[in-house]
Amino acid sequence: MRDPSPWTLDTIPDQSGRLAVVTGANSGIGFITARELARRGAHVVLACRDPERGRAAVTRLRSEVPAARLELRRVDLSSLASIREFAARWDHDRLDLLVNNAGIAMVPFARTRDGFESQFGVNHLGTFALTGLLLPALLAAPDPRVVTVSSEGQRFARFDLGNLNAERSYRTAFAYVQSKRANLYFAVELQRRADAAGVRLGSMAVAPGLTRTNVLTGGANGSRGALYAKAVDLLVRAAFRPAPEGAKTSLYAATVPDLPGGSFVVPDGPFQLRGEPVLRPRDRALHDLHTPARLWRLSEQLTGVTYALPASPPPAAAPDDAAGRTPCRPS
Numbered sequence: 001m002r003d004p005s006p007w008t009l010d011t012i013p014d015q016s017g018r019l020a021v022v023t024g025a026n027s028g029i030g031f032i033t034a035r036e037l038a039r040r041g042a043h044v045v046l047a048c049r050d051p052e053r054g055r056a057a058v059t060r061l062r063s064e065v066p067a068a069r070l071e072l073r074r075v076d077l078s079s080l081a082s083i084r085e086f087a088a089r090w091d092h093d094r095l096d097l098l099v100n101n102a103g104i105a106m107v108p109f110a111r112t113r114d115g116f117e118s119q120f121g122v123n124h125l126g127t128f129a130l131t132g133l134l135l136p137a138l139l140a141a142p143d144p145r146v147v148t149v150s151s152e153g154q155r156f157a158r159f160d161l162g163n164l165n166a167e168r169s170y171r172t173a174f175a176y177v178q179s180k181r182a183n184l185y186f187a188v189e190l191q192r193r194a195d196a197a198g199v200r201l202g203s204m205a206v207a208p209g210l211t212r213t214n215v216l217t218g219g220a221n222g223s224r225g226a227l228y229a230k231a232v233d234l235l236v237r238a239a240f241r242p243a244p245e246g247a248k249t250s251l252y253a254a255t256v257p258d259l260p261g262g263s264f265v266v267p268d269g270p271f272q273l274r275g276e277p278v279l280r281p282r283d284r285a286l287h288d289l290h291t292p293a294r295l296w297r298l299s300e301q302l303t304g305v306t307y308a309l310p311a312s313p314p315p316a317a318a319p320d321d322a323a324g325r326t327p328c329r330p331s
Contacts, residue, residue, distance in 0.1 A: 007277055009036055009244065012255045016041030019095055019141075020254070023047045023075065023130070024102025026057040029149070029208055032247035033099055035061055037254065038068035042097070045071045047086065049078075049102070077102055077126025078112040080303060087133035095137035097254055100127045100148040100183075109170045116302065117166040119175045124182035125303055131190070132305040138201065139308070145202040147253045148187040151180035152207040152266065154285065159185075161294055165302075182295060184264065184285050189292035190307075191262035197309040202261040204253035208246035209267040209275070252277035262286070 020037050024030040025046035038044045038061065046061075048054035054072045061068055073089070076082040103123040112121035131138075131146055138144040157177040162168070164182070166175065187205035194201040249265045264283055269275030300306050 007248070007252060007256075009248065009251065012036060012040050012251060013257065014040055015255065018042040018097055019045070019092055020097035020099065021045045021047050021095060021134070022099040022101055023077065023127075024049075026050065026053040028243050029247045029250060030099070030101040031057055031061070032243050033101060033250045033254070034070075035065060035068075036247070036251055037097075038070060039065045040255075041069075043069040043071075045073055047073055047075045047102070049074070049076045075130065077122045077130065078114075078118065080114050080126075080129055083126060083129045084133060087130070090134065090137055092137065094140040094144075095134055096141045096144055098131060098134060098138060098144075098146045099250060099254060100131065100146065101250065102126075103149065103179075106172050106176050108172065109166065117164075117170065117175060119179045120164050120166075120182065123176075123179035124186065125299060127183065128186055128299045129303040129305045131186075132303075132307045135308050139199055143200060143202075145204065145254060146187070146190065147204045147206060147250055148183050149250060150183040150187070150205045150207050150264075151177065152209060153177040154181040154184050154207070155283070157181035159291060161291070161298070164295075164298070181285060184283075185288070185292035185295050186299075187264075188262050188286055189296050192289075192292075193296075193307065193309055195261070199309060202259065204259065204261070205264045206249035206253045206277075207264075207266040208249050209269070210246075249277045 015037055018037075018041075020034075020042050022030050022034045022037070022044060025034040025044070026048045030046075034044045034046055034057075046054055046057060048057070051072070051074055054074070058070055058072050061070060073086060074082070075086040104119055107118055110118040112118055112125075114121065116125055127148060131148075138146065154177055157180065158174070159178055159181050164178065184205045187203050191201070191203040194203065249267065253259065253263065253265045260279075264280045264286055265277050266280045267275035268278040
């Protein structure tokens with residue numbers, strides 16, 4: 001579904017009065033997302049794992065946007081204790097926008113501090129826990145929005161609920177695209193649950209396309225050696241887009257007025273690898289009612305985080321119920 005007119009970073013409307021959190025805002029897509037929100041007047045909290053790199057990002061951002069309203073706060077999505085501490089220290093009266101941007105990609109096998117396979121633990125469980133713990137602040141805002149960064153690679157995931165945590169085997173690429181499918185499932189299930197509870201909340205997912213960031217070379221990938229780093233650097237420079245292009249889908253999902261909840265924003269080019277932001281309503285993952293609900297319940301069990309959504313009244317019984325047949329309803 002293509003918009004009638006081109007959308008660019010200059011199209012972003014005024015963001016004055018909005019309070020936003022951007023995870024992984026110290027570099028790449030996260031930095032551009034924070035910068036453009038701040039440039040349009042939003043108060044932006046840069047949620048970063050490494051305080052030193054976070055401070056460098058704030059300095060750079062202030063040089064590019066002198067009037068920016070910024071905060072730096074530490075959160076490590078590989079640690080549930082760090083996520084709980086971040087949420088417990090939230091001292092604003094609300095949160096208008098949460099951009100779940102931070103993640104890792106294609107890393108060697110490792111476990112998080114809580115024992116989760118690292119890509120599943122950081123990309124999905126960390127995002128799930130942080131959003132749930134910040135939900136009261138989001139629901140205190142007049143028009144809250146959550147944007148979760150998935151990937152074009154999620155289309156290739158063979159989602160295995162029995163091997164999300166590398167219970168049986170670990171393949172780097174498989175674990176990555178599976179974690180990114182989990183991001184998409186999370187975004188659409190959050191919207192379904194908000195709708196069922198009758199609360200005003202927009203949950204969007206995005207795929208940035210091929211983008212030049214340090215996600216393939218930083219963090220755990222930094223131990224792979226100089227040859228790996230050089231090969232990846234050459235690949236990224238040759239085939240990937242600059243970070244401002246990759247940030248467009250996140251900024252579109254974060255700022256376009258009246259964007260339908262549950263939207264999936266992707267680049268409009270071949271294989272969603274490059275192009276301008278458009279909505280992709282036909283992705284099969286968006287219409288799966290059962291897998292996202294099962295993933296949600298598993299995520300609650302693993303993280304210990306439950307969502308403070310008001311209980312919704314049960315739907316009225318259909319006539320067939322009296323005959324002992326159960327109507328099919330979303331989980």
